[in-house]
Amino acid sequence: HYQVLASPVAQNGSATDVVLLMLDITDRYTAEMSRREFTANVSHELKTPLTSISGYAEIMRDGLARPEDMKAFAARICDEANRLIALVNDILELSRLDEHKGLGEKTEVDLLQMAQSVARHFMPRAEEKGIILSVDGMDLSVYGYPALLNEMIANLVDNAVKYTDRGGAVRISVAQRDNSIVLSVCDTGIGIPEEHQPHVFERFYRVDKSHSKATGGTGLGLSIVKHIAAVHDADIRLESEVGKGTCVHILFKRLHQL
Numbered sequence: 001h002y003q004v005l006a007s008p009v010a011q012n013g014s015a016t017d018v019v020l021l022m023l024d025i026t027d028r029y030t031a032e033m034s035r036r037e038f039t040a041n042v043s044h045e046l047k048t049p050l051t052s053i054s055g056y057a058e059i060m061r062d063g064l065a066r067p068e069d070m071k072a073f074a075a076r077i078c079d080e081a082n083r084l085i086a087l088v089n090d091i092l093e094l095s096r097l098d099e100h101k102g103l104g105e106k107t108e109v110d111l112l113q114m115a116q117s118v119a120r121h122f123m124p125r126a127e128e129k130g131i132i133l134s135v136d137g138m139d140l141s142v143y144g145y146p147a148l149l150n151e152m153i154a155n156l157v158d159n160a161v162k163y164t165d166r167g168g169a170v171r172i173s174v175a176q177r178d179n180s181i182v183l184s185v186c187d188t189g190i191g192i193p194e195e196h197q198p199h200v201f202e203r204f205y206r207v208d209k210s211h212s213k214a215t216g217g218t219g220l221g222l223s224i225v226k227h228i229a230a231v232h233d234a235d236i237r238l239e240s241e242v243g244k245g246t247c248v249h250i251l252f253k254r255l256h257q258l
């Protein structure tokens with residue numbers, strides 16, 4: 001996309017030359033488009049739970065719900081309100097990351113220790129689903145923002161537990177490979193179809209909207225992961241096979257090791 005600036009230059013008061021200045025505004029154009037798209041998506045995502053909250057509340061207010069349904073309706077209102085809270089938190093987090101605001105201080109972060117602490121946090125949920133959650137690997141550190149790295153690992157483990165059926169396994173590992181320190185979160189879950197793989201890191205992209213919603217997903221988890229990886233100059237590799245499972249690898253440059 002180009003912006004053209006034309007300026008007539010009079011020469012000797014007769015014929016007119018025109019100076020054309022063409023500016024490549026592709027970046028600005030795409031940024032503007034994605035901002036618009038994002039706003040449209042956000043509005044849609046906010047509207048859906050709000051519509052359902054007001055629907056259930058109206059039925060209850062007008063005395064149209066059977067007494068035995070009241071509790072279930074109130075539960076739906078709570079679920080939808082919680083979805084809104086999660087959504088607003090994720091949107092705020094994304095805009096903070098976009099503006100590089102409130103990132104805190106960079107320090108040495110022991111990835112294995114952090115993985116263990118995230119695993120402890122998710123253990124009750126994993127146990128509830130009969131999922132074996134484990135951490136292994138080397139005691140390696142990277143230089144980064146602890147709160148962000150914690151959130152990145154938590155988002156990956158959250159997905160792994162969410163998209164893995166009962167009796168499956170989720171494994172977090174920290175390893176050294178060539179010139180990288182690799183943090184991997186692997187699961188034996190439902191997997192991501194190949195055609196969807198290039199898109200799952202986009203904002204609000206979901207493979208299966210109903211499954212993601214049923215499990216409380218906002219569709220923003222992986223785009224937050226992508227942003228946090230970018231802030232740390234880390235690459236992401238996704239390996240996934242339907243019915244077998246998914247691995248997300250975050251590759252930190254060894255340069256960042258202390």
Ligand code: ADP
Pocket residue numbers: 159160163187189190191192200201205206207208212213216217218219220221222223246
């Ligand atoms: P959500 O909040 O919907 O989980 P994410 O941005 O975290 O949003 O993920 C985007 C989509 O990628 C999910 O809706 C899901 O379809 C797919 N996905 C993410 N992680 C996994 C995984 N570990 N296994 C299978 N599918 C996954």
